[in-house]
Amino acid sequence: MKFIDEAKIYVKAGDGGNGAATFRREKYIPMGGPNGGDGGRGGSIYVLADRNINTLVDYRYTRKFIGKRGENGGGADQYGAGGDDIILRMPVGTVISDLNTGEILADLDVHDKKILLAKGGKGGLGNIHFKSSTNRAPRQKTNGDQGEEFEVSLELRVLADVGLLGLPNAGKSTLIRAVSSARPKVADYPFTTLHPNLGVVRVGAEKSFVMADVPGLIEGAADGAGLGIRFLKHLQRTRILLHLVDIAPIDPDANPVRDAKAIVGELVKHDPALADKPRWLVLNKLDLIPEEDRQAAIDKFLKAYKKATKYDGPAFPIAAINGEGTKPLIYAIQEALEQMDRPEIPDDEDENTSTEE
Incomplete structure (x- = not known):
């Protein structure tokens, strides 16, 4: 359909x-x-x-x-x-x-x-x-x-707890396949995803959350370029955004820091309220970097990205293709969602105070 x-x-x-x-x-x-x-x-x-x-x-x-x-x-x-x-x-x-x-x-x-x-x-x-x-x-x-x-x-507007954000071919569909039973189309070319996909991520016997994969953004999307801007409304109900970045692009001229910063810029131009949601970095395609060089590549990217965007949130290196690093990610998401659901307990300043006469 x-x-x-x-x-x-x-x-x-x-x-x-x-x-x-x-x-x-x-x-x-x-x-x-x-x-x-x-x-x-x-x-x-x-x-x-x-x-x-x-x-x-x-x-x-x-x-x-x-x-x-x-x-x-x-x-x-x-x-x-x-x-x-x-x-x-x-x-x-x-x-x-x-x-x-x-x-x-x-x-x-x-x-x-x-x-x-x-x-x-x-x-x-x-x-x-x-x-x-x-x-x-x-x-x-x-x-x-x-x-x-x-x-x-x-x-x-699809109802999901977590929304995936990123360039086409950043690995969003691969990630949702790795952590849920959803089976979106995956291919080695951009714009594979043409409409939002939902997947239920089960963290335990009685714990789960819903993840949404939407078509990728490109620079200039807020001005009408590409597909993704049309589907950003599907992320408006989400509570956490996962910004997927291809840390090992095949194109030698690609600049992951510049591209990641551009996506954040498009998000702000489209809807500042959406840009204010909790947004976590997910550094994907770790499997394409030799094991001895991975930590250096991660540190180099994070240093440049934080300098360019003032980002101070968490970062999760993963390889969605084989599931490496995805368990710590989904456990952290579940814990954050549970924390959001907990009611705030007001401070009872007068509870332990007494009056001397």
């Missing part, structure tokens, strides 16, 4: 039915009085998060969703039937925004989360509501309200 993570649709809830202005007209009951019923409410449109759906492809082909109108009221105190509601099932992680105002209308971040997107119109009142001691034969009635309508954009 083609991966679709954006769509635009039109939703229109049903209008309310009109109230009726009728009177009882029965033999031997000359003063029957009003008996017009209310109109039914219009059908509303709801959105529901469904973890069994992985793409927005259905909303690329069906773009209009219009709720059913409520029935009009009738005589003999008959109330109109309400219109049926519409429930739109979408992938978990879908964000729904008003196309005209940009306002976020719904964020489906949890399975089975159900949100009213467009409310159906209220039914009109029949003339039985207007009867009074001074108005014995009311002919007033009201029409039903119109249902809400919106043009909305749908944007799927």
Whole structure:
């Protein structure tokens, strides 16, 4: 199935039915009085998060969703039937925004989360509501309200704890294959990854986290170059970013420090909030460096990179192709995520204080 993570649709809830202005007209009951019923409410449109759906492809082909109108009221105190509601099932992680105002209308971040997107119109009142001691034969009635309508954009942001960031061919897909059961396409040419991939990384019998691999960035991505910038939104929900760097590039003219710094620059240009997330360095392809030269290569890169970017976070040398160094990495990630989940314990300054009289 083609991966679709954006769509635009039109939703229109049903209008309310009109109230009726009728009177009882029965033999031997000359003063029957009003008996017009209310109109039914219009059908509303709801959105529901469904973890069994992985793409927005259905909303690329069906773009209009219009709720059913409520029935009009009738005589003999008959109330109109309400219109049926519409429930739109979408992938978990879908964000729904008003196309005209940009306002976020719904964020489906949890399975089975159900949100009213467009409310159906209220039914009109029949003339039985207007009867009074001074108005014995009311002919007033009201029409039903119109249902809400919106043009909305749908944007799927995958839910992952850890996001992989880096140049094409930095080894992101290889890493996610090495530490999880995900099997993204891996090849020895750039741009192998064309859409986000998710993998569950199991650290123990009852411990795991979700890792996301997105298409690689290139310099100039924030200005529209390459594929990766389109998918950076998938990293906005992540809690830790792993910046993969090819420490042993095949191209002799490549400069890993310059390239790594450029990726951070693109991240800042695209979304400063994303750039502020915890970001760890992962120095990949260690297997391509002779064992006796590895530490020197790592030290040389880190010294230059820290000088160029003021980076002071952790660095993990790995060889994703054979799994070398990946265990310390995933254990460190699990520990960091658990630390983020722990509630802060406020200092009880007065707990052990006593007052002398």
